[in-house]
Amino acid sequence: MAHTPPRKxxxxxxxxxxxxxxxxxxxILAPLALVAxxxxxxxxxxxxxxxxxxxxxxQESRRMLSRVFSDSMRxxxxxxxxxxxxxxxxxxxxxxxxxxxxxxxxxxxxxxxxMNFLICTYSWRTILETHGLVxxxxxxxxxxxxxxxNTPGAVILGMVYNYLPFMILPIYxxxxxxxxxxxxxxxxxxxxxxxxLRKITVPLSLPGVVSGVTMVFVPSVSTxxxxxxxxxxxxxxxDLIELQFLGAYNYNLGAALSLILMAIILICMMxxxxxxxxxxxxxxx
Amino acid sequence: xxxxxxxxxxxxxxxxDGEPVLKNLNLYIRNREFITLLGPSGCGKTTTLRIIAGxxxxxxxxxxxxGADVRGLPPHKRQLNTIFQRYALFPHLNVWKNVAFGLKLxxxxxAEIDARVAEMLNMVNLTGFEKRTVSSLSGGQQQRVAIARxxxxxxxxxxxxxxxxxxxxxxxxxxxxxxxxxxxxxxITFIYVTHDQEEALSxxxxxxxxxxxxxxxxxxxxxxxxxxxxxxxxxxxxESNILDGVMLEDLRVKxxxxxxxxxxxxxxxxxxxxxVIRPEDVDIVPPEGGVLQGTVTGVTFKGVYYxxxxxxQNFKWMIQNTQAHSVGDTIGISxxxxxxxxxxxxxxxxxxxxxxxxSEEFEELSNPEEDEADE
Numbered sequence: 001m002a003h004t005p006p007r008k009x010x011x012x013x014x015x016x017x018x019x020x021x022x023x024x025x026x027x028i029l030a031p032l033a034l035v036a037x038x039x040x041x042x043x044x045x046x047x048x049x050x051x052x053x054x055x056x057x058x059q060e061s062r063r064m065l066s067r068v069f070s071d072s073m074r075x076x077x078x079x080x081x082x083x084x085x086x087x088x089x090x091x092x093x094x095x096x097x098x099x100x101x102x103x104x105x106x107x108x109x110x111x112x113x114x115m116n117f118l119i120c121t122y123s124w125r126t127i128l129e130t131h132g133l134v135x136x137x138x139x140x141x142x143x144x145x146x147x148x149x150n151t152p153g154a155v156i157l158g159m160v161y162n163y164l165p166f167m168i169l170p171i172y173x174x175x176x177x178x179x180x181x182x183x184x185x186x187x188x189x190x191x192x193x194x195x196x197l198r199k200i201t202v203p204l205s206l207p208g209v210v211s212g213v214t215m216v217f218v219p220s221v222s223t224x225x226x227x228x229x230x231x232x233x234x235x236x237x238x239d240l241i242e243l244q245f246l247g248a249y250n251y252n253l254g255a256a257l258s259l260i261l262m263a264i265i266l267i268c269m270m271x272x273x274x275x276x277x278x279x280x281x282x283x284x285x
Numbered sequence: 286x287x288x289x290x291x292x293x294x295x296x297x298x299x300x301x302d303g304e305p306v307l308k309n310l311n312l313y314i315r316n317r318e319f320i321t322l323l324g325p326s327g328c329g330k331t332t333t334l335r336i337i338a339g340x341x342x343x344x345x346x347x348x349x350x351x352g353a354d355v356r357g358l359p360p361h362k363r364q365l366n367t368i369f370q371r372y373a374l375f376p377h378l379n380v381w382k383n384v385a386f387g388l389k390l391x392x393x394x395x396a397e398i399d400a401r402v403a404e405m406l407n408m409v410n411l412t413g414f415e416k417r418t419v420s421s422l423s424g425g426q427q428q429r430v431a432i433a434r435x436x437x438x439x440x441x442x443x444x445x446x447x448x449x450x451x452x453x454x455x456x457x458x459x460x461x462x463x464x465x466x467x468x469x470x471x472x473i474t475f476i477y478v479t480h481d482q483e484e485a486l487s488x489x490x491x492x493x494x495x496x497x498x499x500x501x502x503x504x505x506x507x508x509x510x511x512x513x514x515x516x517x518x519x520x521x522x523x524e525s526n527i528l529d530g531v532m533l534e535d536l537r538v539k540x541x542x543x544x545x546x547x548x549x550x551x552x553x554x555x556x557x558x559x560x561v562i563r564p565e566d567v568d569i570v571p572p573e574g575g576v577l578q579g580t581v582t583g584v585t586f587k588g589v590y591y592x593x594x595x596x597x598q599n600f601k602w603m604i605q606n607t608q609a610h611s612v613g614d615t616i617g618i619s620x621x622x623x624x625x626x627x628x629x630x631x632x633x634x635x636x637x638x639x640x641x642x643x644s645e646e647f648e649e650l651s652n653p654e655e656d657e658a659d660e
Contacts, residue, residue, distance in 0.1 A: 189387035
């Protein structure tokens with residue numbers, strides 16, 4: 001035969017994929033294009049770099065921008081690090097305990113996710129506020145009350161509370177699937193518990209750690225609700241962007257800031273990927 | 286007991302979640318021997334291995350290593366290494382790093398590690414594979430890496446848990462030879478777990494036949510094959526015709542409604558016994574010349590010989606012979622006295638019937654089922 005017959009399933013494949021393609025086009029690609037469009041036009045709708053130029057024009061705005069971005073990054077990094085420190089041992093414990101305990105712990109981790117994230121965050125206010133749950137308890141114990149709400153600590157707490165499950169689940173999944181005979185083989189060859197952890201468990205759970213870090217860091221760095229409700233004034237990059245769209249109605253500036261944030265997240269992810277690839281690459285090369 | 290005992294298991298009882306797996310097991314293993322734990326799945330052979338390796342603590346009993354009790358000693362402090370069923374190679378490390386794993390933990394100088402890894406890879410014919418990922422290797426190559434990794438740290442004893450189970454037949458035969466060569470070359474003890482009786486017979490110095498957590502028989506392959514202790518061993522090791530018989534007196538046994546001269550003695554008069562006759566030990570003669578007559582009901586060509594299912598007085602025998610016969614032929618059977626093996630009755634006697642519903646697949650399937658039925 002001169003040419004291969006047409007593959008029958010390809011038409012069906014297109015038909016099946018169409019809804020998803022349409023969805024991606026409408027709700028992912030089109031909004032991204034709009035963001036880019038706004039970022040690179042001025043108020044009159046003409047192409048211009050004036051928004052970006054304006055952002056970096058004065059020393060004051062440069063300082064403001066760097067503070068907002070560095071705060072956002074710092075808070076997100078803290079939250080991610082705390083999540084990782086909490087999640088890794090918990091995931092390790094869960095993966096090695098008996099099935100019924102695993103199911104129960106999984107439930108406990110999932111329950112907060114059944115509640116709306118705004119409500120969860122708002123509830124933390126009643127716990128942390130000046131006459132909230134914690135301070136009432138301290139008063140009852142005749143201890144000095146603490147300023148808990150509207151502090152950086154409260155913001156990081158909110159991030160950790162909301163995003164911790166996204167760190168636990170991927171790490172747990174990887175660990176639960178890990179072949180236990182690998183651990184036994186390592187012990188068999190002379191590895192103590194600590195060495196098993198260092199040389200087997202940690203490297204093999206890296207894929208889960210990487211996706212956990214991504215899933216905690218990205219929403220943390222761009223959050224605005226948590227910082228407003230628990231941090232008081234809301235001074236993170238997410239707040240700044242929200243202000244442009246919902247307060248100042250400066251869509252061009254909001255879009256430009258969003259693009260910068262996206263670029264930063266992208267760079268972070270690439271660094272993370274390079275790091276995890278190198279870990280794996282080391283075994284291959 | 287011999288002086289060169291390296292591992293001694295004394296009155297071991299063990300189980301998982303209250304379910305007993307081993308029942309008062311006693312076994313000693315001599316230095317430098319190739320010993321095989323053989324039995325159907327669920328017989329406790331892997332559990333025994335895990336107790337020796339230290340992955341499982343026995344509920345009762347002692348494990349002595351070189352005369353010293355090793356209770357509570359974690360696996361990483363025991364002088365032995367394991368080849369796992371699915372090799373358990375570290376997927377994030379290349380071949381070289383897998384083999385060097387134990388050496389690095391021992392903090393040996395780099396030059397020594399390099400030399401040792403090279404030596405091990407050379408021994409298993411994998412020189413040149415150092416940089417390859419584990420997943421890029423074939424099953425047989427992964428097996429070799431596992432062997433090299435375990436032997437790199439110079440264990441006194443190597444434990445092998447069904448190491449060839451995942452390989453195809455041809456490769457399995459090659460690896461069997463290779464394992465035996467390695468064992469002899471290094472002069473260390475191999476404790477080998479398998480459910481494959483052929484493998485056990487061809488590799489071992491000593492075979493330990495187990496079922497339901499109890500050792501059924503310990504002995505050299507030839508002794509176990511020729512002198513099985515009970516119907517289970519006779520049935521599990523090779524093929525056997527197991528018939529009900531009565532010991533008339535020393536050297537006289539009656540089965541298939543005939544009295545035969547045999548070589549066994551020491552039974553009570555008229556004691557009920559199991560009589561084992563191996564399929565290859567039965568001679569086929571013209572009908573009128575045989576002590577028993579039978580009708581061929583099944584023929585399987587096996588290459589070197591034919592395997593016949595022969596109906597003798599409604600009991601189906603298996604007979605292996607090089608002569609050609611076809612289904613429906615009437616043949617005569619003759620058996621020499623030393624080919625008749627008499628065993629005491631055991632709880633297995635009634636479980637093992639004739640070859641009336643024999644098929645090889647069924648044979649594979651039926652063993653674990655028998656276990657469950659007995660509990």
